[in-house]
Amino acid sequence: MTRLALLPLIFALPLQAGEIWVTNEKDDTVSVIDTATLTVTKTYPTGERPRGITFSKDFKRVYICASDSDTVQVMDPDTGEILHDLPSGEDPEQFVLAPDDRHLFIANEDDAVTTVVDTQTRQVVAQINVGIEPEGMAISPDGKIAITTSETTNMAHWIDTSTHSLFANTLVDSRPRHAEFTADAAQLWVSSEIGGTLTVFRTADQSEIGKVRFEIPGVNQDLIQPVGFRFTPDGKTAFVALGPANHVAVVNAETLAVEDYILVGRRVWHLAFSPDFSQLFTTNGVSGDVTVIDVADRAAVTTIKVGRFPWGAAMRP
Amino acid sequence: MVQGRVSAWVFGAFIAALAPAAGAETPGLRVAIAYLRAEARLPPTLSNLDPVPADLGIAGAMVALADTRTTGQFLGHDYQLDLTSAPPETAPLPAARGALAAADLVLVDATADQMLAIADLPEAQGKILFNVASGEGRLRSGDCRVNLLHTLPEDSARTDALMQVLVAKRWTRLALITGPKSADAAYAEALRASARKFGLEIVGEKAWTFDTDLRRAATTELPPFTQDLPDHDVLLVADETDDFGRYVEHNTWLPRPIAGSEGLEPLGWSPVLEQWGAVQLQNRFKAAAGRPMQSRDYAAWVAIRAIGEAVTRTGSADPAVLRAYMLSDAFQLDGFKGRALTFRGWNGQMRQPIAVANGRALVTLAPVEGFLHQRNETDSLGLDAPESDCHAFGATP
Secondary structure, eight states: OHHHHHHHHHHHOOSSOOEEEEEETTTTEEEEEETTTTEEEEEEEOSSSEEEEEEOTTSSOEEEEEGGGTEEEEEETTTTEEEEEEEOOSSEEEEEEOTTSSEEEEEETTTTEEEEEETTTTEEEEEEEOSSSEEEEEEOTTSSEEEEEETTTTEEEEEETTTTEEEEEEEOSSSEEEEEEOTTSSEEEEEETTTTEEEEEETTTTEEEEEEEOOOTTSOGGGOOOOOEEEOTTSSEEEEEOBTTOEEEEEETTTOOEEEEEEOSSSEEEEEEOTTSSEEEEEETTTTEEEEEETTTTEEEEEEEOSSSEEEEEEEO | OOHHHHHHHHHHHHHHHHGGGSOSSOOSEEEEEEEEEEOOOOOOOSOOSSOOOTTTTHHHHHHHHHHHHHHHHHHTEEEEEEEEEEOTTSOHHHHHHHHHHHOSEEEEESOHHHHHHHHTSGGGTTSEEEEOSOOOGGGGTTTOOTTEEEOSOOHHHHHHHHHHHHHHHTOOEEEEEEOSSHHHHHHHHHHHHHHHHTTOEEEEEEEOOOOSOTTTTHHHHHHHHHHTSOOOSEEEEEOTTSSSGGGTTTOSSSOOOEEESSSBEEESOOTTOOTTTHHHHHHHHHHHHSSOOOHHHHHHHHHHHHHHHHHHHHOOOOHHHHHHHHTSTTOOEEOSSSSEEEEOTTTOBEEOOEEEEOSSSEEEEESOTTOOOSSOGGGGSSOOGGGOOOOTTOSOO
8 A cells, every 4th residue: 555655646746757658559659658648648640550669869850751652751840741752762660860870771571672751851772682671770870880670581680871882791599570789889680589588699790699589387388479679778688579478578688587577568669778777668569558667666557548459668857 | 262263373473573672682591491381172152242362471470571572681591482372182192292292391281181191291301391381180089190280379379369258258158150071071170179178068059050141031031040049148150161151240139149150250460460569560561462361361371481580590491409399498489469470299289369259350369368277378279289299299388
């Protein structure tokens, strides 16, 4: 009882207030969650089937992959107004903004290409042929290497951003979904949804360092399907969304051992930290909500109803 | 539609379409695959609304070839697909010998008897054949062959999936109408066996005896035909050649849902599958073939994807190496059905979820939640290790 009574107080006193933006794939909207009140404060219409979402460095622009509208939309996050569309190639699913704050690297799921778009000139700079159904996108902190993972080809494609050409293709387990570099750029992590693993590569020579495997008592092994993941700012921990296993795994990034499993909503997909990294927000596609995890306690504290099929999540301070 | 009439045109079109894709890089490894079809003379059906596509199965193989070649081009692996189709009036074995001379990996689109004759050819020993067309249980049991894997689900896996859904809904009293063809009788027997397995009761049965064109008379003839069936929750229809089933729904005496070959159907693949990334495959298939994907297309797609996965992971085109890898625990294939597809070690059947769907939407992807199994929930569908009389694969599940 005491603990329950205290919870609202904890929520009311975050170190730094902010917003979590969530794309609702089957509602053609974004939901804006206030990290202090843990409520949806605004819902803005988008193009069709919004999935990937990311902010510009100054948080004055939000980029949204409107997959079925075949465009990347640029929205003013203060008003929800669509400022303009960017050419994106067909069916943009996921993207990453380069450290130069200018170039978007976009996975075109139906077209087996990665498109590079200059957000200032609004022109396509390059299109790079990759494997079938590209989805996961990452870029190294120095901006020199971009990664596309292809779901049906089961590879991470390493792109030299100076030449826009592939310099390596590394196999991973079945249906890769998401890729992230570690903050020191030394490692690339790739999640494989059907394979049920994360593969960790050494950036320097693209060799495989190890794999993260998962096991949850009472959950069938083939339902453990890692998708989105995020590193804590100290780089020591990764939080991994496990899809229809309805759990988020807490992984020790040094030993690659799983330390904890946190029960969340159904078909957990992507995640975003609050600005002070004390809370983690997960999109739960099937239950149509967002679970809020207390990062220090490694426990779910509440659930927030959003639109249908929430997919991407991005933080704005 | 008699397939023999159009096959020449179909193959000409495909070969022309293939040519520009070939020869991108110097391949380090060449993987030769054949698709062998023994064409069947299809019986007439009451309605011509849904003709059997002339490229059924083949179109799935073509899409998988394109998918697999993309992976291959990053690894220096080149995949070739030869298509052979024996017209219904010719014996399939000479065509089979030709296909086996060209490739170690052969997709076989034929009846169960033809498939066994092909698998027993001296030329087929040490190679891998993939059954993409026959759901007969005996091929996975007493008549199994060590060189024959199955990517099409067996009939009993489909009927088990349907019964799991009916159990979950507590629709436990069933009636059954069976058509006059041998395929109808076999499917009806699979339905009865699955009903027994999951504790459902078939309270009444009728044989379909109409020999008139029902298109005008269904609404007057069907009510009295179904009136004397004991009360039931669901009316099952066994009509595997798509002859009369479409005239049963909404014409029955009692207002009851239809399931089996019509209405709520258990299928290896359905055009209404859209989750688990399936919409990507549906789009690729529709763009390539100009029609929706069917179960045989999917079985052929999966067979070539399984070959591609095994070649990619082993770096070999040796059928012995590929077979060992496919049957090992390391093999797992993403088949757009939400779970990794694997092969059953005891009879070479691909372990796969079954779509239980109507014409508009997926109802459930079986195995249905709550049907447990000590090894893998998907093994609650179809012939489990203790039920199979297949010994050619050794005993390990």
